[in-house]
Amino acid sequence: xxxxxxxxxxxxxxxxxxxxxxxxxxxxxxxxxxxxxxxxxxxxxxxxxxxxxxxxxxxxxxxxxxxxxxxxxxxxxxxxxxxxxxxxxxxxxxxxxxxxxxxxxxxxxxxxxxxxxxxxxxxxxxxxxxxxx
Amino acid sequence: xxxxxxxxxxxxxxxxxxxxxxxxxxxxxxxxxxxxxxxxxxxxxxxxxxxxxxxxxxxxxxxxxxxxxxxxxxxxxxxxxxxxxxxxxxxxxxxxxxxxxxxxxxxxxxxxxxxxxxxxxxxxxxxxxxxxxxxxxxxxxxxxxxxxxxxxxxxxxxxxxxxxxxxxxxxxxxxxxxxxxxxxxxxxxxxxxxxxxxxxxxxxxxxxxxxxxxxx
Ligand code: FES
Ligand SMILES: [Zn+2]
Numbered sequence: 001x002x003x004x005x006x007x008x009x010x011x012x013x014x015x016x017x018x019x020x021x022x023x024x025x026x027x028x029x030x031x032x033x034x035x036x037x038x039x040x041x042x043x044x045x046x047x048x049x050x051x052x053x054x055x056x057x058x059x060x061x062x063x064x065x066x067x068x069x070x071x072x073x074x075x076x077x078x079x080x081x082x083x084x085x086x087x088x089x090x091x092x093x094x095x096x097x098x099x100x101x102x103x104x105x106x107x108x109x110x111x112x113x114x115x116x117x118x119x120x121x122x123x124x125x126x127x128x129x130x131x132x133x
Numbered sequence: 134x135x136x137x138x139x140x141x142x143x144x145x146x147x148x149x150x151x152x153x154x155x156x157x158x159x160x161x162x163x164x165x166x167x168x169x170x171x172x173x174x175x176x177x178x179x180x181x182x183x184x185x186x187x188x189x190x191x192x193x194x195x196x197x198x199x200x201x202x203x204x205x206x207x208x209x210x211x212x213x214x215x216x217x218x219x220x221x222x223x224x225x226x227x228x229x230x231x232x233x234x235x236x237x238x239x240x241x242x243x244x245x246x247x248x249x250x251x252x253x254x255x256x257x258x259x260x261x262x263x264x265x266x267x268x269x270x271x272x273x274x275x276x277x278x279x280x281x282x283x284x285x286x287x288x289x290x291x292x293x294x295x296x297x298x299x300x301x302x303x304x305x306x307x308x309x310x311x312x313x314x315x316x317x318x319x320x321x322x323x324x325x326x327x328x329x330x331x332x333x334x335x336x337x338x339x340x341x342x343x344x345x346x347x348x349x
Pocket of ligand 2: 168
């Protein structure tokens with residue numbers, strides 16, 4: 001199978017590998033897995049005071065396509081509002097990396113990880129707001 | 134087959150089904166390999182994997198018995214026995230062999246057997262779906278294990294992780310057994326997913342081992 005240059009680039013030089021402290025109030029963590037292959041992906045966002053995603057990190061134990069998808073996802077979410085980031089579709093990721101059809105579920109993992117991270121951040125904000133009331 | 138096994142076996146819905154023989158049109162049991170009237174080999178019908186191999190349905194299987202049944206049936210369908218038969222019969226015997234093979238491969242592996250039982254009960258197992266899971270406990274366990282694996286520096290330490298993972302996978306077999314015995318499909322589904330994760334871990338650990346050995 002021939003992989004695209006963009007995919008290989010993200011695979012060989014993954015961007016934003018690492019972790020933030022998941023207990024940090026400004027951090028949202030998305031942890032998702034694909035039971036079909038037994039792989040797991042963590043994507044974290046750090047939201048600034050302006051409500052935009054200031055930084056993002058990921059850690060993926062999975063195939064090359066999953067690593068590239070999550071690496072790309074961390075680049076794409078940066079600078080976006082939560083509403084904008086939420087709109088990122090796995091099809092855009094798959095298209096950008098020219099993923100073969102059998103690897104589409106790996107990009108789905110990245111989309112779901114972004115959504116899960118945003119949800120986690122909002123849940124934390126919600127409980128903070130409640131505490132402040 | 135012992136008495137009680139026979140009874141349980143005969144309760145499976147397909148066991149009693151009857152269809153006409155393709156050759157002489159006399160009625161034959163769906164699970165019969167040969168027509169008892171004319172002796173013609175019968176095509177594999179819509180049989181459940183358990184019924185096909187003549188074992189009682191359930192997660193707890195006597196694997197020796199399963200293998201014996203399978204080998205016996207395979208022998209009966211062996212091409213050598215059909216050299217003097219018609220092309221049609223040879224083709225049917227081959228279809229039978231393929232179906233038996235599939236049934237055996239599915240049932241002998243605890244993970245595939247569990248997924249098959251879930252399917253049979255009307256739920257597709259998570260391991261058979263392209264869907265993302267969010268179960269934090271399960272994923273945290275998987276993430277931590279894979280992290281440890283990526284950081285391990287010596288073969289000794291790697292082997293310790295492998296032994297632990299192997300024990301987890303074995304323990305999950307008994308969890309699956311309990312879940313199916315209690316008809317708790319959710320628990321069975323979850324245990325199957327965990328087993329898949331530990332298997333992936335073991336697979337990765339072998340790759341890791343090869344890399345460590347190369348570095349020596
Ligand atoms: S194959 Fe598992 S994430 Fe790609
Ligand atoms: Zn007949």
